[in-house]
Structure formats: structure tokens, C-alpha cells
Amino acid sequence: MRSPELVCPAGSLPALKVAVDHGADAVYIGLKDATNARNFAGLNFDAAAAREGVRYAHSRGRRVLMAINTYPQAGDEKKWRTAVDAAADLGVDAVIMADMALLDYAAKTHPRMRRHLSVQGSATNYEAINLCRDWFGIERVVLPRVLTIDQVAHVIANTDVEVEVFGFGSLCVMVEGRCLLSSYATGDSPNTAGVCSPARAVRWQESPSGTQARLSGILIDEYSPDEPAGYPTLCKGRFAVASETYYALEEPTSLNVIELLPELLRIGVSAIKVEGRQRSPAYVTAVTSVLREAIDSAVAAGDGRFHVKPQWQQALGRVAEGQQVTLGAYNRPWK
Template identity: 50%
Template sequence: MSQKAMELVCPAGTPAALRTAVDAGADTIYCGFRDQTNARNFPGLNFSRKEMQQGIEYAGKNGSKVLVAVNTFAQAGNMDLWYKAIDDVAASDAHAIILADIGLLDYAASKHPDLRVHLSVQAAAANADMINYYAREFGAKRVVLPRVLTVQEIAAINKEISCETEVFIFGGLCVMAEGRCSLSSYCTGKSPNINGVCSPPGSVKYEDHGTHLESTLEGITINQYPKGEAAAYPTLCKGRFESLGETGYVFEDPVSLNAAQILPQLQEAGVTALKIEGRQRGKAYMAQVVKSFRQAVDAVAAGRSIDLDALLAPMTEGQKSTKGSYQKTWR
């Protein structure tokens, strides 16, 4: 029996990526302004106000929606930058704004009560009480859930809340509760809540020692790879450590999230929207991943099955993937 398809939410770090995502079949695109209000404020990425409006118009003409992420935590003494970003989103034709900072949520609810608000994963709302609080006090219509919940936990939450849920299904895998991780801040001195990245490229270094390749983050060794082993991007929570005479990965292997095989279970759990990670990715990546998941989401809605592993394997880190906490058996 056919049922309503889950919403496919796709990233766009540039106007070209936005158009690619729309053309590939994205229902919704999320992106941000080219300033500190955006957790992916990297050189060469993001949108001017004019580009954002053009992107919103392009998406609208092709049946897609745009979400604007104002998802960093505001800096004391410099609130005007964040307030202006919220004002600009409210004045645009964007479908919704994505917020994490509780003060900014209050500002949006007070100044722009008609603005649709989605709660960012950076708010780390991982239980029904927290989610209902944001929905009740600030009118949040959707929450992006942290990547630390099982499918069963998501289903239980959906039975107790009054708003929609959105979950990550592909791309980088954060194994901590987003918004609460202090590991990278300790190592690099930069906060993911403000700078938007747990392993800044400027802190990453690879050194060839002949017998092995060593990856470091701000001078701290994260991993050592024997000759011939693929080297992953170094993040602290996915480092290889020695403990009690054994060497291995404590939390999760350094691979990408791929939940394509469990889309039916996520739909059964009451999930409204499926989110692809990767605003820093290029057009080729976007086209392949979005087209693949468009087929998969439509197939699930129609009660059909589809195998995406072969199509998506080249897009994953080290050509390996995991279902993460959705079906996690902890070591």
C-alpha cells in the first residue's frame, strides 16, 4: 500500500549545489548565510542575501523548499548579527529557519511569531521532555534528532511529542550528542557550536613515517595506518586507541553513516524527514546521493525495496559505512 513519502532534506553549500539538489529531486534544501551565524562558515561556501533569495526562488519554481540554518550560538556583545539573520529569513520566502541557541529561539518567537522554526541538532534535544519544551515555549515545528538514538528510541519519542522529527541518513557521523561534545574544543580551541567543525582542516596533518602513515589533530596523534590501509579524516571520537592490551576504535569506526537499508523502519517509527549531511560537498556528490535517495524514498513509500549500497559506496568515507546508533551493538 502506498503512503506519504518521507521528506528528503538535502544540503547546499553553494548556489550551484542548491540547483543540483533541486534538479536531483530534493524536497527541501538547507543552507546558510556567508557569516558567523552559519555553522558551516567556511571559505568558498554559503550564500549572500541576494544568492539566498535567488536560491529560494529557483527551488520554489521547481517544487522544492529552502530551510535557512542560523545554527551557531550567538556571541556575547554581538547579538545584532544573529538578530539580523533571523529578520532576513523572516522577510524572505524561506520555508523555515533552523535554530539552536535558546536566546535566538526566544527572539524569533517574540519578533516573528509566524516564522516556522526547526530545532537544530546542535540543541541536542534527545528526549520527549526537551522536545516538547521547545515546541511549547518557542513554537518549534520540527526537531533534528542527534545521531545517538536507536530506531526504537526514535519511535518512542515520536509517540510523546507534538512536533515533527528529522533524522540524518547519510554522510558524516557524529557519535556524540551534537551540541554537547567538548573533545574537539579541548584539542583545537575551537567550539563546534560556534565554529561549526570538530576537526578544522588547519589543525589536521598527515605524516608518512615509512612503515605507517600518522594522522594528527593539532599535534595530537589520532591514528596510525599501516602501509596500504586507507586513512580516514582524523576526529577525536573516531581515533584508534590502545587500552588493556588491545588496539581499536572505542566508539565507532571512522566511516560514513548510511541508513539506506533501514528507511522502512524509520518511516514506521514516525520520522517525517530524512536529512543528508554535507554542505561542504561538491555538485557531483550531491547529484549522485540525492538521486539515489530520491529513488529509495519513493520506493519505500510505494512499498517496494531498493538496494543503494553499490550506488552509494563511492560516496562514503573509505568506501565503508555504518548504520550508526540506529542499529548499534556497542562494544
């Protein structure tokens, strides 16, 4: 079986280096602005760091992909076009984009630069993917995490565009590319501002019962003194509903597809992606190391017996959101 490319997150130069050092075939990065969907303070790359990251990865035979995957705003389109020009100047191996006008700009201005359709493009069927291939020359699509294995296989069977799927990382209650939930609280959509809970809207307050996390004044969660506090997002907050306080929209958990690797290889997935540019280099190290070993093991097993090692699941469980994992839509029993 052909080994899929392992694509790992790099929210910083240290994260990029540990991903490369621990077995990533490619890393994906973003600039320090709203052109990428992980626009958190303290993350991402300026020109100097990006250039060093590209040099470091290329010198070791690895690829760098740049996410320019938010949607340009009217009157400010130049910022997004400048990001595309910067990617070309840096010599990245591909740009990951969602907006069709921006894809068109990249195709016409930098035709030799490889283009991937971002998960933010929300393409869940082969017709949409083939349209973007015909119009904008995309060579890969990142599928939203809402499809079953059979649906992914159906897409692959009906397009010659490479298909990339998520293999590990935080899940989202929304279909990627269609999230507007946080804009109700903050005025900023992650599809435009690049972050679902902008730092300016986040407040931590101590109370007699613990630490309160608020988003634009809205109480999102309250943590007891001995409970680890998560970053507040509306979709993963705990709310009082019918006299019970719980995760009303989505419980924190991480996608983990290690046990499905033989099936993903069989249907011809071209790349397996790790979510988490907002996570630490330690997270990147742990997940990259495990997935590298697991993918190599699945490829070596071929059609034979693939064993999921307990230590793989233990290592991933420690860095999973909420310290729990799921197969997500891949194992959805309904159509």
C-alpha cells in the same frame, strides 16, 4: 503511506541546484560565518548566493531551510540575530536553530517564520521537544543520531511536532550539541565556532612514511602514499594505544538507513535528512538520487514487499565515509 520530506545538504549554490534537480524536497544551507555548524572555508552562502538559491528552489516547488544552529557567544549576540533577520528577508521556508535565546528572538521578531529545533539542540525526548513547542513554537525537531527505532517511535507518539531523522551521512561519536572534544586541541568548539577542525589549525606534512595530518600540532593520522587522506578530526584519528595503532574513538563510517525505510514510514517520520554540507556536489547528486528512488519505492510498496536494490547500496557505499556504512543506533541491541 505518506512520503517523508527528503532534506538534502547544500554547502554551495552548485550543491543546492543538483539537490533540487535530483529529487530533494528541501535543501538546507548556512551563511558564511560561525552561525552555522559547517563553517568551513570555501563553503556556505553570501547574501547574493542565498537569494539565488531560494529563487532556484522556489521556482521548482522546493523548500529552503537555513541552519543558524550554533550558540551565540557573549558580547557577539548580534551576529546570530542578524542571521535570523537575514533568513526572514531572504524568504527561507524555515530556520533551524538550537539556542533557546535565539529561538525566542525568532519567535518574537519573526513569528510567521517557521522554526525547527536543530539536532544541535540535543533533544532526545518528547518532553524537551514539547517544551520548545510551547515556548518557541517549533514545528519540527531533528533528532540526534543516538535513538533506536523504538525510541524514535515513542517520541513521535507523544508529540505533534514533526520529527526529522538522519538517513545518510557521516556519524559523530558525540551526542550532537554536546561536542567539546576539538576545543581541547583548537580552542574552538563546533557548537560555537561552527567547525570541529578549523582550517587555521590544520597542517599537512610529508614524512618518510607518508602524509601526516596534524591539528594544532597534534598528530591525528598518517597516510601511506597510496591511501586517501581524510580531513583530520580528533574523534576519527588513528592513535597508538597499547602498541597498536587504530581508530581509538570512532572509525570513519556513514549512516545508511535504506533498509529501514518501511519502518521509518510506518512510525510516521516526517522528514529524512542527508548529512554533508561539507561534501561535494557529486556526493549530493549521488545520495539525493538514490534516496529519492528508494523513498518513492518504499511509499509505493506500502505494507507490501520493499526491495533494497543492490545498485542503491553500491552507489551509497562509494560516497560513504571510509567507504563503509552502518545502521548506527537504529539497530542498537541494548537499551
